[in-house]
Structures are given as C-alpha cells and as structure tokens.
Amino acid sequence: MRRGFTVLAILLLMRSTPARGQGGWNKFQSSTAFSAMYPATWRPIGLSTDRLDILSSADHAKGVVIARGEAEIIVIELRDSMGATLPQLIDLNIAGDSVLSRRNLLGEAGDASGCGALTEVVSTWMVGPATHEMHTGFYCELQGRTFATTLRNWPDDRRQEEYQRIALGVARSIHLTP
Secondary structure, eight states: OTTGGGOHHHHHHOOOOOEEOSTTEEEEEOTTSEEEEEETTSEEOSSOSSSEEEESOSSOOSTTSOOTTOOEEEEEEEOOSSOOOHHHHHHHHTTTOEEEEEEEEOOOSSOTTBOOSEEEEEEEEEEETTEEEEEEEEEEEETTEEEEEEEEEOTTOTTHHHHHHHHHHHHHTOEEOO
C-alpha cells in the first residue's frame, strides 16, 4: 500500500472524471464519498475512481517516474482495519523515507466538514542509486476516515514551494460527500 502509486499497472488502471470548478480549479468526486479540488492546469492520470492522481505537466513522463520539472499529487484514503491512530498510519505510509520535517498545521476557520487540521511530513525516498524523490505529505482525519495528499517531485526542483502550496490547497479542499 505504501508506494502502490508507483506501480505502472496501477497508473494505467486509474482515471478520474473531473467537473469544471470555479476559479480555475476542477472537482474530483470519488466513488468512495469524498471530493477534492485541483488546479485546472494539472492533468488527471489513471483510471481509478477512488483516488485522485494529477500531474503538473501535460507532457506525462512515461512509466512510473516523474520527469524533471514535473510534479505529481495523489489523494487517497488510508484504510486500516486494525484501528491505527493518525500518527501510526502516517508512520506506516512514510516507512522507508528519510523524514526532513514533520509538523501540525492548524485548521482554518470555516467549513468543519473538510480537512482543516493537517499533519505535514516532508521526506525523501530513494528511487535508485544516489537518486531521491521529494515527498510532501498532508494527512487529515474526517469523521473517522484518514486521507493522505502526497506531492512527489525532484529535490532540486525550483518550483518546490509552489508545488507544496498547491498540494496544501488540494489537501484542504478534501470533503466528505453524501
């Protein structure tokens, strides 16, 4: 489960059907009763209806590796049948990563039905000899359900802060739907 999004077979099976949103953002509606907003300039990839997977570039990297200058954001529900806490689920999700920072972000005033209070974890993950990816994860709980929004990009990417702001906006937009 931890790095299942890096498997080519899963990428080929995922797809989302966004509806045009307001302010240059699209809405993803999952088959598992949650929604998230994402920038209209980012391109959905895959076939899954229970997770959002978007790329910053229309020039999608072939295979499972993002291209230099490209980023990927994935929104997925973390499921656990053993009753793990949010910190335990985060630890399971980042197992094998080198954690650079971990902090709690306070919730924003307003809609209590969305991901306001988040845990942010910035880490690197070895994808090959002397080659690492940056991962910025935003984790939240909504009515007993846990969601992870993961940003993947290269460590030397000059757009890192921009990508992190976008991923934070996507994470904060997660809502449960009837």
